[in-house]
Amino acid sequence: MKKSRLLAGLVLLAGIMLSVTGCREKTYKLALVTDVGTINDKSFNQGAWEGLEKYAKDKKMTYQYYQPKQQTTNDYVESAKVAIENGAEVVVTPGYLFENAIWQLQTEHPDVKFILLDGSPHNVIDWDTMATLDGEDPNYDIKDNVYSIFYAEEEAGFYAGYASVKEGMRDLGFMGGMAVPAVVRFGMGYIEGAKYAANELELDDGAVTMKYTYLNSFIPDAAHQTKAAAWYGTGTEVIFAAAGGAGGSVMKAAEEKQNKWVIGVDVDQRAESRTVLTSAIKSLGSSVYQTLDKIYKDGVKGGTSETLDSTVGGVGLPAKSDADFDRFQNFNKEQYDAVYELVKNGTITVYDDVEDPDYVALGGAKVVVTVE
Structure with missing residues (x-):
């Protein structure tokens, strides 16, 4: 009887230990x-x-x-x-x-x-x-x-548009995933950056053109690749693909052409394709890391919203060294740092109102925007 109870106890204990171990694994x-x-x-x-x-x-x-x-x-x-x-x-x-x-x-x-x-x-x-x-x-x-x-996606988009025109490109494209606030801000900033560079270079009115569309998707699709290929085929030199995973389809289209480029989004997508000229990035990883540190190290409570912009390094282009600009022929880190400082100190204010944006009006006389 004692042996039976001992055996039963051991079985029960083993079951408890297994349960605890299972919980730990989960x-x-x-x-x-x-x-x-x-x-x-x-x-x-x-x-x-x-x-x-x-x-x-x-x-x-x-x-x-x-x-x-x-x-x-x-x-x-x-x-x-x-x-x-x-x-x-x-x-x-x-x-x-x-x-x-x-x-x-x-x-x-x-x-x-x-x-x-x-x-x-x-x-x-x-x-x-x-x-x-x-x-x-x-x-x-x-x-x-x-x-x-x-x-502040509008600021990241601004840098992308500015860099494109300063590089010497005049036929631009923007493909957003969906017309949601963050993507709309990317697009508006892209137009504004192109316009600012065109004014700075004293280009003629209409010297820069931009095709503009939303793909209604953030995932890769053959249709996106076909559309991008058509744009490239009719003269578009670079497409800012603010479309998450759908940007991969745009990269594939660029890879099948000569001297066609893509601007990546959210993170540095340079390694994804030789066609990625640069990327309009947000400090996603570092902002998650820093917020976790606030929670665990500093015990900071939430309850408010904060916007990370150029003043805190929240957005921009990859710019750790000159190597981040080696796919450009004309635009360089020095020029980028200069325009970044102008946005950072408030000399340049990038429009960010996403309520009923008028993309054509944003381009003004210098950048002719065609919405598809």
């Missing part, structure tokens, strides 16, 4: 839920993931990512809940599509921290009718467990 303190795409999209998701991963490795913390099955608020919420069940103390969500999800989660999980990139929590699900997630009045509360981070 415990990841830091989590990221992907937006459209994956963590290796060479763009927005990947930039955020690299920041989380670096912090986790530096601080010897466990981490994991979760990919929603579909692009819906419910799926985002459920993926975040799985992360929390698996031990997440901080959940990083890259993209405005998480705004409704974080609005819901911030109240349901007050002990969990949420880093929301390119967005701010709210319950509005239809801006035309102002219908809301819960049927109540519109609510824009940001709880103190939410860290809302925006970027």
